[in-house]
Amino acid sequence: MNLSNVNLAKGRSMLDVRGLRKVYEGSGRRVEAVRDLTFTVEAGELVCLVGPSGCGKTTLLKCVGGLLTPTAGDVLLGGERVIGPPPGMAVVFQEYGRSLFPWMRVRENVELPLKQKKLSSVRRRELVADALESVGLTDAAGAYPWQLSGGMQQRVAIARALAYEPDVLLMDEPFAAVDAQTRAELEDLVRGLWRQRGITILFVTHDIDEAVYLGERVLILSSSPTVVQEQLKIDLPAERDQLHTRVAPRFAELRTHVYEQIQAAKRGTPVDRMVKDVSSDTPPLH
Numbered sequence: 001m002n003l004s005n006v007n008l009a010k011g012r013s014m015l016d017v018r019g020l021r022k023v024y025e026g027s028g029r030r031v032e033a034v035r036d037l038t039f040t041v042e043a044g045e046l047v048c049l050v051g052p053s054g055c056g057k058t059t060l061l062k063c064v065g066g067l068l069t070p071t072a073g074d075v076l077l078g079g080e081r082v083i084g085p086p087p088g089m090a091v092v093f094q095e096y097g098r099s100l101f102p103w104m105r106v107r108e109n110v111e112l113p114l115k116q117k118k119l120s121s122v123r124r125r126e127l128v129a130d131a132l133e134s135v136g137l138t139d140a141a142g143a144y145p146w147q148l149s150g151g152m153q154q155r156v157a158i159a160r161a162l163a164y165e166p167d168v169l170l171m172d173e174p175f176a177a178v179d180a181q182t183r184a185e186l187e188d189l190v191r192g193l194w195r196q197r198g199i200t201i202l203f204v205t206h207d208i209d210e211a212v213y214l215g216e217r218v219l220i221l222s223s224s225p226t227v228v229q230e231q232l233k234i235d236l237p238a239e240r241d242q243l244h245t246r247v248a249p250r251f252a253e254l255r256t257h258v259y260e261q262i263q264a265a266k267r268g269t270p271v272d273r274m275v276k277d278v279s280s281d282t283p284p285l286h
Ligand SMILES: Nc1ncnc2c1ncn2[C@@H]1O[C@H](COP(=O)(O)OP(=O)(O)OP(=O)(O)O)[C@@H](O)[C@H]1O
Pocket: 024, 025, 031, 032, 033, 052, 053, 054, 055, 056, 057, 058, 059, 060, 206, 224
């Protein structure tokens, strides 16, 4: 499935997750990781998923990316059911060290997935150069990953995903392993790329501040077995920066609200099992 030619205007559903359930079984152990997840991501949206540790964020992302088969429910990308890794998706994982091939130069790592596409070598080179420029790594094209810092390696992983021109970019705690300053830079890089390129991004994080800073909407997940506890519209201005956004009173209100919800999830406070879609309203804050 290639959605590049499909007219997916902003505001239309790109990703539909319906009644998703995942139970792991084996070795005499049965874990209901995800109970019943339903949500939609619109074309061009940046949605963050946040929830307590072990609540099934990675499981959900693997199901969305077609890397795991759900026990029940469906994932639809552009209206088509995901039954394996779809060509319209790219994933950036936390462990950049394991996702890049150490024996390949940066430009070869970025080009590798493009070889699955029927593109001329000239076009592949253009896409690689454009993606490396977007993440500020043009000068590192000939280096090996192990010659780069952790933050630079994660930029390479982002460039590889961008070069692939995905309709949906899945990011699984991509900045969890880098230092705080690099993390802030990478957050701004992702928001900048999202605004420039209009990609649809589903970003998983356990970091509440990161979710509020990055997202247009935050989906708060309950503890395992997981359901969507709340969907919160982030009504901060589109122009965000680390200095001013994070000290804005509204940022503090939103992060406090998410924090309270996650604490409630950890305590196992019963939550409404239906999705509360507040995407068009200002969220109630207490
Ligand atoms: N392959 C597997 N087999 C059995 N159980 C699993 C498997 N993968 C995950 N689980 C269980 O499913 C639950 C959810 O795990 P998952 O890694 O999806 O959560 P998470 O929210 O991403 O965690 P964290 O925030 O700590 O990274 C956990 O109880 C975990 O032990």
